[in-house]
Amino acid sequence: MSTNQQPSQGTEGDTPTGFLLAAGSRLRLQRAGSTKKATAEVVGYGGRGVHAYIILRSGHGEDDSALTALDLRADDTLLVRCLYDGIIYGFRTTITRLLTEPDYLLFVLYPHTVEQVSVRQYPRLPCALPCDIDLAGAAQQALMLDISAAGCGLAGQVASKDEAPAAGSPITVQLPLPGTQPPVSLTGELCRIGVEASRWEGGVRFDAEQEALFEQLRRYLSLRARH
Template sequence: MTQTHASATQPRSSSIPGSLYHLRPGTRLVLDAAGLGKRIPTHYIGQDRGRCFIVHMPPSATHPDVYDHTYTGNTVVVRYIKDGNVWGFVTAVQGRIAKPQRLLFLDFPTSVESHNLRQRHRVECSFPASVWLRGELMDTVITDISTGGCRISLTGSDHAVDINDEVGIESAIFLATGPGNLLTGCVRRISRSAAGTDIGIRFADVPEHVMEHIDAYVERVSELLTP
């Protein structure tokens, strides 16, 4: 992992975690090839344990520049999310093929780092959302967010809410809409004033694709605010 990203998330080293051996085909990955200057989304194909790690090669129509930086021997950082952690490793390109499918072959990693998403700091925002609270759906605004939780603001100070109440938040901007895709969690803090009610929420079981969108937003904002 590069020092730039590792220092912000308190990595802990691992040899080869079980999460790597048990990845399912289609698991979302992010590639960061040396010299490319940006991260490319793709997905996991398979592995020959100890020999190679195989991922889908993005189409040249949408990512033409990635082909200039996935030559044999070039360094690539691979990241994926599993069980509330970002796992990542540094590897090298073995080669690629275009037929019958576009595949990228990488050296099998010798070590992996993990970053606990829930340790990352919050960033301020102002996103309209809806919250399910005690069986009632209410309009709200997300006023700060991290991969571990968020704060929402409700108009009025007379809402029936207590610590540890379960909530579900719908937020289109993070693709958290529809059954099974809500930002679920529990209430950890309540602050009432004449202006309204602020509620601090700790996330529970958040779908991985929703967590990826939150993590990407937090990281972008953090990078913009970092001198």
């Protein structure tokens, strides 16, 4: 299972913010001014203070096509995000160097400012609702375990750990609800994934907040619990 390691505090003077990303941490990259996104993995870091930098490569299990599709150049500004334990860490950085041979590697500056947003600031509603999902182009059935205005938890079946969906994958959830046709369609990103035997569980961050849907489900589940 591939998961993000926890961002930590470095020793004073190591980085501009004291914010460290362990090797193996998975990040979502987006070039400023573009809507395209790709997953990258931290290879390592170097330098100190204002000269500190992070080395990135394509995310584990992915080829370089996703990163190269961003059409990156030295001096480009990147929007970088990672999720750990319900907190999204985000920052802007600049590409200082780009290597294409023998591996596609990005060298980016350590951020001077890191923003944190808790995706758990929204109340979560436990549920067990069958749904259909399209995960990176592959359709399958799943079970919605909980939902908030910002995201939901899902579970599904997988033949082996190697076939489990990857964090960072785009996802569309089709949720049938009584009196609603067609099913409610929710788009987002798979933020985390865990695999146990033939079952996977993951968290989804919606592209847009779903406050009205959350209230609709809250009323529906409350009524169902009374019967």
